[in-house]
Ligand code: ADP
């Protein structure tokens with residue numbers, strides 16, 4: 185029988201080739217727990233999502249208790265699996281017959297009620313049993329004496345309590361008293377060894393003390409195995425060896441030691457990720473791409489000559505970086521970040537045109553259909569007759585710009601696919617439909633991905649693998665990316681930044697409209713919209729949701745329901761804005777309706793668009809000069825900034841009203857004030873980062889191919905990430921062929937993780 189392939193993150197990969205680990209430690213860490221601790225225990229550990237030795241050893245105690253220390257009972261929460269160190273305040277043996285009136289004791293058993301105290305607070309502990317058992321427990325516990333109580337905190341009659349905890353009594357020096365059974369000796373062993381007890385995340389299948397026992401046991405089986413990290417590196421960085429680190433974590437002598445243990449694991453996690461990225465960058469340099477040299481007489485030259493504006497110095501600089509990449513015979517791997525409206529699209533289009541001039545195709549991948557059609561319109565209007573293909577009268581340089589999305593009819597799709605596969609389409613714009621196997625390019629030379637954060641590493645690899653030579657890759661993002669994230673999520677890409685907004689970009693005046701302080705301002709906002717429309721401009725009204733639901737019957741004056749586009753659209757169109765053309769846009773509308781509405785708004789046939797955040801990215805209507813964001817406090821800082829980027833894109837200064845019911849001094853109110861005070865996306869991204877939690881920051885994006893980081897935080901470990909990137913660069917440069925077993929295993933572990941996460945999401 186072939187062993188299932190397991191790996192350090194613990195998920196079984198049945199049906200795949202068995203991973204060949206090159207170092208003993210990685211091989212041992214990858215062992216399934218069943219082979220080490222036995223089936224039943226492994227099954228119990230599975231409830232904690234622990235499948236391999238590495239999983240278990242990487243399962244860190246939430247905190248540590250010392251035998252001498254007393255738990256703060258005030259800090260307990262219902263549902264916690266805890267080990268409480270506390271003194272027995274008093275005990276009461278309640279006989280079945282003498283049960284408290286009103287409390288049904290249906291099993292007819294006696295009860296031992298124990299009150300624990302930490303000196304100030306109290307916790308009730310209850311044991312049920314026959315009279316003999318209750319007397320036995322009572323004899324083990326003694327009033328005034330301290331013990332460890334391990335169990336789950338519940339609630340009974342509005343008070344916290346534990347039922348039937350495992351417990352051990354400690355003498356004045358923190359040593360175990362009383363008779364020991366298996367459980368108690370395990371707890372005793374931990375406590376008496378060092379006086380520090382790790383409290384692990386546990387489950388109803390396996391309590392914390394057994395998790396600790398398993399970890400200690402597994403650790404013993406690794407005794408004597410060497411650390412593959414070079415000792416010189418370890419010493420230079422003051423790190424523990426891997427086994428010492430595990431030992432300090434699971435059998436700690438001191439808290440400082442445990443912290444050093446965690447520091448080593450965290451370092452390894454950061455370094456493995458950076459080594460993988462460094463090899464990806466190095467490997468990409470081994471792939472061959474077709475070099476592109478701009479021509480003086482091609483499509484790009486004609487386009488540039490016709491461009492109605494001057495490129496900004498920033499656009500020129502970034503274009504230079506891109507053309508330098510394209511001129512090489514290895515694939516470009518570049519991320520272009522820049523403010524909404526900083527002119528990324530024009531920069532990307534110029535690179536695509538150079539690719540077409542070189543006789544190849546370029547594809548642009550957009551995250552939504554709305555954005556794909558927008559790009560198509562933008563390209564066609566910028567290119568004019570250069571985009572109509574080789575029709576009669578078209579310039580010689582002309583190519584065809586083709587759209588491919590999921591909502592095309594079968595006939596339209598076939599037609600688009602035909603043009604893509606015979607090469608008539610020089611530029612292809614599409615959604616993930618482009619990733620389908622049915623789409624084959626004649627000669628794909630370049631892939632541009634817009635708003636990368638919604639695509640994974642794996643997806644961009646799919647398109648890049650679609651060609652003989654590896655296509656050049658350009659990723660565009662309007663979300664300013666703090667450095668630590670750039671180095672993890674986008675660690676395999678070079679980064680270009682557009683900081684300036686093209687000259688002539690209009691000022692946008694942002695004001696917080698506090699309805700709590702000034703309810704009448706809402707009516708004034710609608711009047712202001714009327715005035716804007718009267719001057720021939722267009723207006724967005726953005727709401728946090730589509731429809732008001734039944735939940736809202738629970739809303740009250742303190743918590744009014746948030747605005748919904750369906751209701752607000754109806755209300756405005758029949759009330760304050762009845763004299764202007766008001767459209768409605770949200771994601772649940774049929775694609776055809778969405779298109780029709782966007783087209784009408786683009787054409788100026790609609791004055792006001794009441795919409796959800798579908799307009800957040802990419803929508804480009806220069807005549808739109810005003811935006812009213814309802815319940816703006818429901819949106820994040822970056823999102824508000826993105827939304828606001830939709831206005832002030834034309835000849836007219838913009839007005840943005842952030843309407844809210846919250847107190848201006850609350851956190852949410854302060855967030856709105858920050859948005860009103862700054863239009864610098866990079867500055868706002870930093871404020872945002874401070875306010876958000878890890879998961880929100882990474883969102884759906886992957887981290888170097890993994891959707892999760894374990895110990896590492898992109899928020900707080902920026903320095904470690906930078907440090908390990910540097911070290912990884914050096915290690916990989918010294919060993920480009922993965923001759924070193926440790927480096928090879930670090931990469932294998934990361935990639936197996938990536939494959940696992942990818943499978944789970946697809
Ligand atoms: P982004 O993709 O970064 O949001 P776009 O490329 O869509 O920005 O540009 C936003 C708007 O600014 C478009 O209408 C575009 O035509 C215009 N634009 C781009 N570059 C310049 C420039 N150098 N000068 C003036 N307008 C520009």
Ligand code: MG
Pocket residue numbers: 528529802
């Ligand atoms: Mg754009």
